[in-house]
Amino acid sequence: MKSSVPPGDFSLWSIAVPAFGPSLLFGIGEGAILPIIPLSARDMGSSLAGAALVVALIGIGSLASNIPASLLTARFGERRGMVGAALLSIVALLLCVSATSLWLFAVGVLLIGAASAVFNLARQSYLTEAVPPLMRARAMSTLGGVGRIGLFAGPFIGALAIHLVGLAGAYWVAVVAVAAAGTLAWWLPDLVSDRYEKIAGPAPTLGSLVAAHRRLLLTVGVGILLVSAVRSARQVVVPLWADNLGLSPAATSLIYGLSGAIDMLVFYPAGKVMDKKGRIWVAIPSMTLMGVALLLMPLTTGAVALLMVALLIGFGNGIGSGLIMTLGADYAPRQGRAQFLGLWRFMSDLGGTSGPAILAGLTAALTLSFGIAATGVLGLAAAAVLGYFVPRNKPIQR
Template sequence: MDRVSKSGKSGDFSLWSIAVPAFGPSLLFGIGEGAILPVIPLSARDMGSSLAGAALVVALIGVGSLVSNIPASLITAKYGERRGMVGAAVLSLVAMLSCVFAGNLWMFAAGVFLIGAASAVFNLARQSYLTEAVPPLMRARAMSTLGGVGRIGLFAGPFIGALVIHLVGLSGAYWVAAIAVTAAGVLAWWLPDLVSADGAAPVGPRPTIAALLATHRKLFLTVGIGVLLVSAVRSSRQVVVPLWADNLGLSPAATSIIYGLSGAIDMLVFYPAGKVMDRKGRTWVAVPSMALMGVALLLMPLTTGAVTLLLAALLVGFGNGIGSGLVMTLGADYSPRNGRAEFLGIWRFLADTGGSSGPAILAGLTAAVTLSFGIAATGALGLAAAATLGYWIPRTKPVQR
């Protein structure tokens, strides 16, 4: 097996040296997830679920990821990043097949939950691998590329799934995903082994989750809160555009076009943003990203038609796109070498908590007040995230290597 060496200098390292084995699995995993996300509620409905039940089944992906982050960190710490990704691909394949051959709604729901759990293991292992493999001076570019290729996969997946569904029916989406995650596992198996230029791994017992929480308590309560807010805004943006478009009376086709164009601009700006973070610092992207999303969401309730909504949606997509890899980069910056996987598990738990709470806050405020108020409140969360990260990132010192 080839080996890749990490050093503190970026001049002797190229992302191309690990591009296919490091980023390829993320692209394939994203295609698999993208293929099934639009059809999960349809499959649940076919099995007799109510609308509310179908929404709950979809939410099980997020629940599976949330509760699996800490176990995923322990698995990665014990078996290594490469084996963690391969194991996640195998678990995801089992989950996809469970969905295809589910005899009832409960079995199908269990398969969806396992998809989320596999995603947690895979995402944590790939982040941990790149943190170790890439020099700190190129870290943001690596993480933004990682986030970007995942988004490309999520964007392409529904189109590939739609083609196969047209040929073989609804189960075709799950077969697309099964093939994609299998290919991701095969590529992950050929990841180069890590040989760090920082020397041998730290000697002694690995810190426990409780010890890491105590040691980095201030960080989790400052930058960590900012990360939670970032994830809440990002997850909410996915439902804001369709809901407001429906509120304006736009057709489903117009809504899809607006949503798709927002996603397209999201994908186009990830690498330049990573270069800015590497050369200027994290706050140069963190603050503008969340400020732009916050302002765009505050303006969205003022839109009155397709054109103005499109402009607001494009601004949301641009703001989200330039922040690609931000949460992963910050997690990598602050992670200690001894206990890195466990630290990243806590970090991802914070992010997933925000991701789960964002749509819930939006739904609660919409039910209690109005949709426009809920969207504006989400925009205010974006501005709060910008202020929190802008204040605390320069005042908290990342781990030096």
Template sequence: MNKTANPGDFSLWSIAVPAFGPSLLFGIGEGAILPVIPLSARDMGATLAGAALVVSLIGVGSLVSNIPASILTARFGERVGMVGAAGLTLVGLLLCELSHDLRLFAAGVFLIGAAAAVFNLARQSYLTEAVPPILRARAMSTLGGVGRIGLFAGPFIGALAIHLLGLSGAYWVAAVAVAAAGAVAWGLPDLLGDHGPGPAGPMPTVRSLMAQHRRVFLTVGIGVLLVSSVRSSRQVVVPLWADNLGLNPAVTSLIYGLSGAVDMLVFYPAGRVMDRKGRTWVAVPSMVLMGVSLLLMPLTAGAVSLLLVAMLIGFGNGIGSGLIMTLGADYSPRHGRAQFLGIWRFLSDAGGSSGPAILAGLTAAVTLSFGIAATGLLGLAAAAVLGYWVPRNKPYAPGRT
């Protein structure tokens, strides 16, 4: 796993289980509980708006924990970070399962989001160090794709457990999956021996990294924020527009599921293209496809046309799997990498949180179709920003770390 070895001798299969296994298991755990968190909140007396607020605490917990997670990862290492995140998630799940008070339940949900920030930062930092740069995009795309597979499979496994045990079954599925993720992460080879002596001087601070790399954050970073905004909005627009068309919930779920299936099928070829041709060969088409699809969605009039547009959105999102993580790894410095990635993930989560809020605001102020079309324009803006700035801000080149 030492990157000083011949990169041509390295195979992703050699680290498949220890590197990607925890992400699959963690994704299954998240997928199992996401559909039931609002139901549990409602059972504790929350209103519809209150239940939605509780669900949003996962994103809030992740957003505010990204930079602290980077500091912890830099200090204790990637392996300890992932194991610690698994333990913190189990604490959050225990609160969710045993609590009958809405405030304690909300605290558990927040802890799960915070733990996800630590876990995601640590696994990205680990792969950045472990994989040669010429295979970086494939590794990050696979990481993103495996997580999506877990999120896709989790609700089905959770549904079986709910049938047998009630709502608590989903939390037990998540607990088993997350505990397994922590156990697999514990077996990861420690990369400290491969790091070698770093540059002389103290570890850079978050503030110094923001100042040193402000050009990247204010250019490519803005593109990342836009990408995340569009991606998070796409999860909302399909069910909302389906409801607007009067489609029944079963048809809506089928359309959403098929879009997700297309999303999962194309992550590895996209990573291969990014490694061989460059990042913009995927970044720009991905966001153009999503932007155009969202602009077309208000023109759909039935289940078939909506399905076609939803599958195109899934394809556009799927080929961009791992894109944000790949760009973060490309621009991250060797000295202070974890902190840099923490800032990067903060930008990504900020965009992810703002997307649905922008959609909701525009829908309330104008119409749903206007909000969806505006989101499509954000996708085209993301394509323009990344297409212009990525080649100009020290793009990836073989051998660069």
């Protein structure tokens, strides 16, 4: 894919604040509300199962909105897409704050997921075009990394607001963060291609894109689905296994937090390796480490052993930061970029939704340890699929 700026004249610092700032702020907003959504649902009379379902609506809203998000981004552009997503998210958050019934609250949560889909797709599409291909992986890894930093910091900022004004405080933190994200996104530099280039020929349809990239979606796309399944399941296995071992909530939170801290520290070096060596130099180690760590987890019998495994999971996940977005950008055609990325994100979110469901099903049918081990096998399978189908050399720079 042709970039708007010659590689020799481009620096990530030139777009750092307007390009990565919105992701950090949007992540803070999401992080502030994620821990308290089930608590809000319970306050409105929901059962435990109902509260879990309300939380799942964020993922469902994102999954269902990826394709519409791609069409909106293609029509109105990436910058307007991010600003529109921020406005929709603010409306959804205000609906959550003012909801007087569980149903209204659930609608607000669903809309938050939909807004997230539009925002994430638009920011990925923007960087795909704005950053030269030789720096693409570093840009995508940084994008994923700053989002994770936001998700990590959000709960602490939200906790302070909750202490001051109650549960509603977390939603107001999110409103302010998302409003700031939308404001920064509005000041993104225009894409040169948006202003001067015209692509000849009719715009591709989703059906034509699926047909043209069928083999890719059934090979590398399946690998991406597996990666997302393992990543989403990993967020559940640590607290579940800690509870199984009888660890205290404080110890569980500490282990989970340290794993997340390792996750955040290694995103940029991983992006540089992907740019210099090729994508599989990160894809295979990332998924192999996570797969092995998940296979080892059922063998742990105490807090120290679980911490070591959790740190390995965090490291494996951290070095894979931006991997899915980078591969999507590599394969996205110049014509129909946003629609293709919408398909790519749909497969990713489908895996993200299925990961915890697979873990839950196997745990219910067999045991928790079997479910965790099976998730580890999925990680090794992801490494094998990506290792076989992703080129071993540097990607073709389009």
